[in-house]
Amino acid sequence: MQNEHQIFGIRAIIEAIQAGKEIDKVFLQKEAQGDLMQELMKTLKKNNVNFSYVPVEKLNKLSKFNNHQGAVASIAPIKFVTMEELVEGVLENKQNPLFLILDQLSDARNFGAIIRTAECTGVDGIIIQKQGSAPVNGDTVKTSAGAVFNIPICKVDHIKDAVFYLQGSGIATVAATEKTENNIYDIDFNRGIAIIMGSEDKGVNPSVLKIIDEKAKLPMYGTISSLNVSVACGAFLYEAVRQRL
Incomplete structure (x- = not known):
């Protein structure tokens, strides 16, 4: 799921990265586990996407209690240059x-x-x-x-x-x-x-x-x-x- 500036959920973030979305930063829940989270981590590292671990309270606030599954991505409002x-x-x-x-x-x-x-x-x-x-x-x-x-x-x-x-x-x-x-x-x-x-x-x-x-x-x-x-x-x-x- 996503709004204008954020994407919620592990699978949605993986698909956005693979589709070439300008992801600025990904916030991950501390100690989150699971195969899908491992796949997200591999995707983040492979594509050199900026990420950090945060408490679940921050994710709840960012997503306004949407089902974030332990991951919220911030979409950059600008296009970066090389x-x-x-x-x-x-x-x-x-x-x-x-x-x-x-x-x-x-x-x-x-x-x-x-x-x-x-x-x-x-x-x-x-x-x-x-x-x-x-x-x-x-x-x-x-x-x-x-x-x-x-x-x-x-x-x-x-x-x-x-x-x-x-x-x-x-x-x-x-x-x-x-x-x-x-x-x-x-x-x-x-x-x-x-x-x-x-x-x-x-x-x-x-x-x-x-x-x-x-x-x-x-x-x-x-x-x-x-x-x-x-x-x-x-x-x-x-x-x-x-x-x-």
Whole structure:
């Protein structure tokens, strides 16, 4: 069974994936068993579909007590683009593109807020990882104020793949991290560049930090040592805007 944005039930989700539906994320009941669930797991892994285990109460809420059988899928309201389509399409028309990479950002509302700011600051495309990233769902659409429909979003298997591809295309990569002495205001944003923001709890993955071109941090003067990721992202994007004016 399904509505506009969700599919309920194991068999329905398997059939949707096999039919090529743009499945954004699948929520599975913790400790769910059975042959059909095993078949769903194989299908999810084979097709590299993002999934997570949740309590049955969350599934009941998502499905409004429809017969979910321990599985609810979220259908993306947008069509994702490939890395090649995104980068090559932008480079054909722009000399100094601005990309945004989100390294396993997990909160849909933070994601939506970032998309909204990205659209307002002229970001040419957003890159996320298939596994571990926030879903593009109703919360994302709402908090983005509809901006999610106006900016290309690309899903990649691994963030490192995106970094290498961008570097190979002449795009510099800079990560927002506290693990540096470099200040955001020391970075040249007036060139082809991709800004990398990390997850809410862990920041940018250490393996990603090893391969990017530059690191930068925001100056902090308060007793709290970090900003909300959407706020920090806004500060980085508007420094890029300031330099490009």
